[in-house]
Amino acid sequence: MTGPRYTDLVTGLPASVPFVGPETQERARGRPFRARLGANESLFGPSPRAIAAMQDAAREAWKYGDAQNHDLRVALAEDLGVAPENVMVGEGIDGLLGYLVRMLVAPGDAVVTSAGAYPTFNYHVEGYGGVLHKVPFAGDHEDPDALIAKARAVGAKLVYLSNPDNPMASWHPAERVQAMIDSVPDGTLMILDEAYIEFAPAGTAPPIAADDPRVIRFRTFSKAHGLAGARVGYAIAAAPLIAAFDKVRNHFGMCRISQAGALASLSDRAWLAEVRARVSAARDRIAEIARGNGLTPLPSATNFVTVDCGADGDFARRVLAELAARDVFVRMPGVAPLDRCIRISAGPGDQLDVLAEELPRALEAARG
Amino acid sequence: MTGPRYTDLVTGLPASVPFVGPETQERARGRPFRARLGANESLFGPSPRAIAAMQDAAREAWKYGDAQNHDLRVALAEDLGVAPENVMVGEGIDGLLGYLVRMLVAPGDAVVTSAGAYPTFNYHVEGYGGVLHKVPFAGDHEDPDALIAKARAVGAKLVYLSNPDNPMASWHPAERVQAMIDSVPDGTLMILDEAYIEFAPAGTAPPIAADDPRVIRFRTFSKAHGLAGARVGYAIAAAPLIAAFDKVRNHFGMCRISQAGALASLSDRAWLAEVRARVSAARDRIAEIARGNGLTPLPSATNFVTVDCGADGDFARRVLAELAARDVFVRMPGVAPLDRCIRISAGPGDQLDVLAEELPRALEAARG
Structure with a gap:
């Protein structure tokens, strides 16, 4: 018996995983983390309205979700000032990125991104046989000019920019991003990943011109x-x-409970303002903890703070490992020179207390 | 501006949808259905334990789900008498079928199924450029011998069987299915879709030999x-x-709330027994309603009853339309001669009362 005959493409794929989840790490360690500050989740939780809506919807989980995501699309469109036909709802940005890459990228097609940018996008591109061309960050920022130049040079089908950026928490003002959109080469589609946009200063998101065929946000x-x-x-x-x-x-891939939760959350402006305020305070506290330990926090337009550990990637990896050994889950950029940093998610006071307590010990161990 | 450059494969795909959801139909109609008996959902609802677990998990929805689905995989493996390494959890069978087809089917590869079998499987195969070879049902049953013969003749990478069957509600005994597994040609993988297995008589599922490389269930x-x-x-x-x-x-595609709900549901044997009993009673009632209207209910090993309307597909489509006009949502098989039937999901008494009330009128209108 020969077993399944995989496609040549899939046979050649690694079994690698873009991220190792905190639960996976906890099982490997044999004990839970005390501070979960690595996945840029919102430790302040969902809106109480969203929780209530999901609790109601749990009783109705026997029904398939609405395949058109109609109510959520309409609400989002109204919120964004676009038509529902300009909005697609999907299983997280990860799921939507997978669909988009599948639609555009055949084996050998060129795709441009930044070295050190979102690994799950790269996972999808490689999974469909695309060829990734990576340009370096300019300092701690993604480099729009270099991305566009590379896209033009290789005839890229897709060029990826996140604004604000993950993992560096940096951002470009709207004008700079709009200039990038305006210089997208013919035949290239720009992906503008705005996962963290709610945490960014006003003037970070370019105006939404939903019918512009050059960009998908x-x-x-x-x-x-x-x-x-x-x-x-x-x-x-x-x-x-x-x-x-x-x-x-x-088509029937969306969880019905999640549809209800997102719709309720969208209407809770007060909660969003509250989260933004708490994130802002948490960023200040993380920066203060970092500085108090002789490290350099980078400016952040996200719900995390990227902290320059002041040496090379090997040192930052040791800091990360020593924090994990002290039950603090954080992550870090994957490539040099960004990997001189670690990346700490905003969280409530008790979580940051754990960080404040363990960071000096982790640094001492990493140096020792 | 040229806009996105889709792959040749995607350019050639239709924008068709495997199923039109009831909410989509309700929006088109401008009013809700009174009886939701078309999607083979469980109108008896989730286990109370599952509801409670999901309501608890809603508060924790700020955390990504466990990418390994560890707890659920371990519980399923124990339940099935296999190793966790033999179990993959995913976003419904639809999502898992999509992944499987992607792994095996390149453009031009042959895949075998039955004419009238699960449309979403066909959607995935066509979506990856596979060539579908369809064999007819033998009467109201999928035909294992014809499926295997066709798989052998075309060198199929995949051959699909659902047992019990959707849309005919028929089933084969375990021995017949095992004989099919035992005759799968080298280089073909058999998909055994057991979505409805909990409703089937004992002796319908062949023993699970998880390491058999010829079949995925x-x-x-x-x-x-x-x-x-x-x-x-x-x-x-x-x-x-x-x-x-x-x-x-x-990897991070599973809803955390759903993971919790499934795990809790798996432990609630009493609820499963209760649902089975209610489904059995509902099947009897649907059969009685059908017979009372001069129609022929087919035997069912599922949570729905397929009802032979006694004429051709055009007549059954009229019955379906007339039921919809009377606010009763049901579905029907897509190809002749199966399309002489309509397919009615089990439901509680009040839902079947609506059916009992409207079916005679729908039939009269369809005949008139």
């Missing part, structure tokens, strides 16, 4: 809305591109 | 467990095939 309920575990992301783009998702998506 | 929490809206399915197969899902799946 992604946003999510996983960050500011505190619904990472519910898996709800959305795309904003020209209607023909949005319609094309219907050719490949899992 | 799919089961779900969408039917007997009443969690269709939560999107939790699972696959049982040899460890190397299960591991290969990690190359392509959306």
Whole structure:
């Protein structure tokens, strides 16, 4: 018996995972983390309205979700000032990125991103046989000019920018991003990943021109809305591109409970303001803890603070390991020179107390 | 501006949808259905334990779900008498079928199924450029011998059987299915879709030999467990095939609330027994309503009854339309001669009262 005959493409794929989840690490360690500050989740939780809506919807979980995500699409469209035909809801940005890559990328097709940018996007591109071309960050920022130049040079089908950026927490003002959109080469589609946009200063997001065929924007309920575990992301783009998702998506793939939670969360402006305020205070506290330990916090437009540990990647990896040994879960950028940093998610006081307590010990051990 | 450059494969795909959901129909109609008996959902609802677990988990929805689905995999493995390495949890059988087809089917590859069998499987195969070869049902049953003969003749990578069957509600005894597994050609993988297995008589499921490389089985929490809206399915197969899902799946794609609901539901044997009893009674009532109207209910090993309307597909489509006009949502098989039937989901008394009231009128209108 020969067993399954995989495609050549899949046979050649590694079994690698973009991220190792905290639960996986906890099982390997044999004990839980005391501080869960690594996945840029919203430790302040979902809106109370969203929780109530999901608790109600749990009783109705016997029904398949609405395959069109109608109510959520309409609410998002109204909120964004676009038509529902410009909005696609999906199983997190991860799921939507997978569909988009599948639609555009055949084996050998060129895709451009930054070295050190979102690994799950790279996972999808490689999973469909695309060829990744990576340009370096300019300092701690993604480099729009270099991304565009590379996209032009290789005839890229996709060019990826996150603004604000993960993992560096940096951001470009709207004008700079709009200039990038305006210089996207013919035949290239720009992905503008705005997962963290709710935490950014006013003037970070360029105006939404939903019918612009050069760009697709992604946003999510996983960050500011505190619904990472519910898996709800959305795309904003020209209607023909949005319609094309219907050719490949899992039409009944959305969790009905999550649809209800996202819709309720969208209406809770007060909670969003509250989360933003708490995140801002937490960022200040993380920065203070970092500085108090001789480290350099980078400016942040996200719900995490990237902290320069002041040496090379090996040192930062030791700091990360020593924090994990002290039950503090954080993550760090994957490539040099960004990997001189660790990345700490905003959280409530008791979680940051653990960080404040353990960081000096972790640094001492990493230096020792 | 040229806009996105889709792959040739995606350019050639239709924008068709495997199923039109009841909410979509309700919006088109401008009013809700009174009886929701078309999607083979479990109208008896989820286990109270599952509801409670999901309500608790809603508060924790800010955390990403466990990417390994560890607790649920371990519980399923124990329940099934296999190793956790033989079990993959995913976003419903639909999501898992999509991953499996992606792993095996390249453009031009042959896949065998029955004419009239599960449309979403066909959607995935066509979506990856596979060539579908369909064999007719033998009467109201899928035809294992014809499926195997066709798989051998075309060198199929996949051959699909659902047991019990959807849309005909028929079933084969375990021995017949095992004989099919034992005759799977080298290089073909058999998909055994057991979505409805909990409703079938004892002796319907062949013994699980998880390391058999010839077959992958799919089961779900969408039917007997009443969690269709939560999107939790699972696959049982040899460890190397299960591991290969990690190359392509959306690792953080599972809803955390759904993981909790499925785990709790799995432990609630009493609820499962209760649902089975209610489904059995509802099947009897549907059969009685059908016979009382001069129609012929087919034997069922599922949570629905397929009812032979006694004429051709055009007549059954008229019956379906007339039922919809009377606010009763049901579905029907897509191809002749199966399309002489309509397919009615089990439901509680008040839902079947609506059916009993409207079916005679729908039939009269369809005949008139």
